[in-house]
Amino acid sequence: MIQLSVKEYLKNKWFNFFSIILLISMILSSVILISTMEKQTRIYRMLKPYMGDKGIYGATVDDECIESLQRVDKVFAGSVTYCSLNDNEVAEMLVYDKRVERYFKPVLSEGGWLRENPQSEDMISAVISNNNLGIKTGDVITVRVTSQNGEEEQRQIYISGVFSDGQKIYNTEVYLHSDFKFSEMFDTYSYEQLDGIVLITNMKEYDKWKDSVVTRLYKPIIRFEDGITEEEMSYNVEVLDDYHSEISGLKGNIGEINDLGAISKRSRREMRSLYVSYIPLVMVAFILVCLGIIGINTVKTALNTKYFAKLYLCGMNWYHNMIFVTFEMIINCIAAFFLSVVIIYILRLFGIFGRVYAEIHARQAGFIILMCVAIIIVSLLMVCKVMHENSPVDILKDE
Amino acid sequence: MIKMENVSKVYHKGRDNEFYALRDVDLTITDGEFVSIIGKSGAGKSTLMHLIGCIDSFEMGKYELNGMDISKIRGSRKAAIRNAEIGIVMQDFALVDEYTVEENVMIPLYFSKDRHNRKERVAKALELVNIADLSKKTVSKLSGGQKQRVAIARALVNEPKIILADEPTGALDSQTGREIIDVLQTLNSMGKTVIIITHDMEIANRAGRIIQISDGKVAMS
Numbered sequence: 001m002i003q004l005s006v007k008e009y010l011k012n013k014w015f016n017f018f019s020i021i022l023l024i025s026m027i028l029s030s031v032i033l034i035s036t037m038e039k040q041t042r043i044y045r046m047l048k049p050y051m052g053d054k055g056i057y058g059a060t061v062d063d064e065c066i067e068s069l070q071r072v073d074k075v076f077a078g079s080v081t082y083c084s085l086n087d088n089e090v091a092e093m094l095v096y097d098k099r100v101e102r103y104f105k106p107v108l109s110e111g112g113w114l115r116e117n118p119q120s121e122d123m124i125s126a127v128i129s130n131n132n133l134g135i136k137t138g139d140v141i142t143v144r145v146t147s148q149n150g151e152e153e154q155r156q157i158y159i160s161g162v163f164s165d166g167q168k169i170y171n172t173e174v175y176l177h178s179d180f181k182f183s184e185m186f187d188t189y190s191y192e193q194l195d196g197i198v199l200i201t202n203m204k205e206y207d208k209w210k211d212s213v214v215t216r217l218y219k220p221i222i223r224f225e226d227g228i229t230e231e232e233m234s235y236n237v238e239v240l241d242d243y244h245s246e247i248s249g250l251k252g253n254i255g256e257i258n259d260l261g262a263i264s265k266r267s268r269r270e271m272r273s274l275y276v277s278y279i280p281l282v283m284v285a286f287i288l289v290c291l292g293i294i295g296i297n298t299v300k301t302a303l304n305t306k307y308f309a310k311l312y313l314c315g316m317n318w319y320h321n322m323i324f325v326t327f328e329m330i331i332n333c334i335a336a337f338f339l340s341v342v343i344i345y346i347l348r349l350f351g352i353f354g355r356v357y358a359e360i361h362a363r364q365a366g367f368i369i370l371m372c373v374a375i376i377i378v379s380l381l382m383v384c385k386v387m388h389e390n391s392p393v394d395i396l397k398d399e
Numbered sequence: 400m401i402k403m404e405n406v407s408k409v410y411h412k413g414r415d416n417e418f419y420a421l422r423d424v425d426l427t428i429t430d431g432e433f434v435s436i437i438g439k440s441g442a443g444k445s446t447l448m449h450l451i452g453c454i455d456s457f458e459m460g461k462y463e464l465n466g467m468d469i470s471k472i473r474g475s476r477k478a479a480i481r482n483a484e485i486g487i488v489m490q491d492f493a494l495v496d497e498y499t500v501e502e503n504v505m506i507p508l509y510f511s512k513d514r515h516n517r518k519e520r521v522a523k524a525l526e527l528v529n530i531a532d533l534s535k536k537t538v539s540k541l542s543g544g545q546k547q548r549v550a551i552a553r554a555l556v557n558e559p560k561i562i563l564a565d566e567p568t569g570a571l572d573s574q575t576g577r578e579i580i581d582v583l584q585t586l587n588s589m590g591k592t593v594i595i596i597t598h599d600m601e602i603a604n605r606a607g608r609i610i611q612i613s614d615g616k617v618a619m620s
Binding site: 001003004007011307309310311312313314315316317318319320392393396397 | 445483493495506509
């Protein structure tokens with residue numbers, strides 16, 4: 001049957017060609033929609049383990065302060081170091097931990113992500129934003145940083161890449177307000193809008209400096225254990241208030257706007273509405289293509305009933321022609337998938353996608369496979385209906 | 400051996416438009432016979448042929464093929480009978496025009512349990528009908544007589560004991576038709592049971608026995 005299936009496939013090459021085109025359009029539109037949806041909701045997927053009913057966001061803390069709190073479950077915090085590039089220019093160096101690096105590693109316009117300096121492995125590697133200082137990939141820059149003993153020291157940084165405007169980076173200007181949601185923790189970077197020069201590195205690189213350079217924990221999420229009591233909570237708030245007073249001289253740091261539970265609730269609501277807004281688009285794309293594919297298969301089968309009647313005379317079971325349909329659809333789905341991957345790669349290579357975001361990861365691949373299986377099943381049902389309505393005897397009589 | 404007892408084929412059974420295409424057919428065809436089934440248009444010849452060839456099913460009666468009760472077997476077993484025990488030749492050839500002669504004759508072998516030596520078996524079948532030199536030609540480019548030979552070769556490729564031919568000369572001129580009947584007679588002389596459906600008395604008379612069908616019943620045998 002495989003040999004005959006191949007013959008049948010080649011005999012229907014134009015039907016199969018159009019099936020593949022339709023499938024490619026479905027895959028591309030689904031990949032773009034899901035990728036865009038993923039990109040817009042990545043902050044929530046990253047912070048999901050830290051969102052909870054009991055906790056505090058945005059307090060002024062350091063590691064020692066956190067250790068003195070009671071019933072701490074998880075802590076998420078950005079790290080920032082300030083580097084003077086010259087007398088006039090100070091750059092923020094954002095230090096991404098593994099989680100942030102996974103979800104928010106910037107797309108580079110040149111170079112590579114945190115490659116080591118081939119001449120010196122001890123040098124910290126970082127990527128830099130657009131800048132008017134002419135700093136580019138491969139440069140080694142000398143910066144002044146504040147050491148743990150309060151003195152300024154010179155350090156060298158190897159620039160392994162440059163990221164362009166439009167990237168979502170950690171927002172060090174977060175303004176906490178009564179409707180704050182976690183999506184505001186990352187902001188779109190723009191050098192031209194005076195965001196200044198930004199360097200980004202990761203924890204692994206930064207470990208080379210960590211014990212000697214001052215780093216600030218920025219707006220941490222402190223999630224407490226679910227069983228924390230009111231007394232323990234009050235104690236923690238007092239500790240944080242005292243620490244804030246000590247650092248800034250101001251009192252009353254922690255208030256309702258820092259309540260992790262409320263922020264988490266608003267954030268989850270925003271995430272759900274994002275997902276919901278995309279679902280209809282994905283479903284419409286799927287349904288349209290489904291109808292197209294099913295229509296093609298139904299027409300093809302109806303036109304091929306005479307051929308199937310001839311095979312029936314030669315000893316084929318009438319409904320075994322569904323093997324041909326299954327074979328064709330599987331080949332078409334596999335071909336469409338691979339061609340879609342190639343198309344996405346080529347479009348990204350030549351920058352044709354622009355701001356459209358399209359990547360194929362496990363989630364997209366899983367969804368595509370699911371859609372293909374659904375299309376195959378529905379196609380088979382339609383074909384089955386056509387075969388049921390056309391008996392081989394009637395077809396042979398008409399001949 | 401083919402044995403039918405009180406076989407009836409009914410359409411729309413139990414409804415107002417109930418119609419008996421065949422009624423109480425009793426029929427016995429022994430191995431090695433050359434039988435022609437004759438009758439006017441609409442008499443039930445093709446219906447009888449479809450039942451004998453396991454192309455269609457019947458509602459009443461009993462049909463035994465080589466001792467096997469056909470009414471008790473399922474679709475896949477009937478498919479196997481059409482594949483290996485009965486070779487079927489149709490008036491309009493029922494060939495795949497886009498395929499070559501060799502590819503058309505190969506088709507039954509794709510459904511056969513025995514898949515060995517396919518090319519040799521195809522060549523042998525083509526030799527039997529004297530068209531071995533046409534094996535690579537596309538069927539659409541052949542004459543009517545050549546196409547019917549291809550159809551016969553396809554019916555023979557699995558070496559069935561029975562050849563069933565429905566109006567095998569219906570689409571051919573008289574000279575070509577006689578040649579096709581010669582081929583069928585040769586197959587009969589090799590021991591195959593040959594059953595042909597025809598409305599042409601001249602063709603019918605070349606068989607060893609004539610069965611006449613009229614209004615769905617066997618009128619004469």
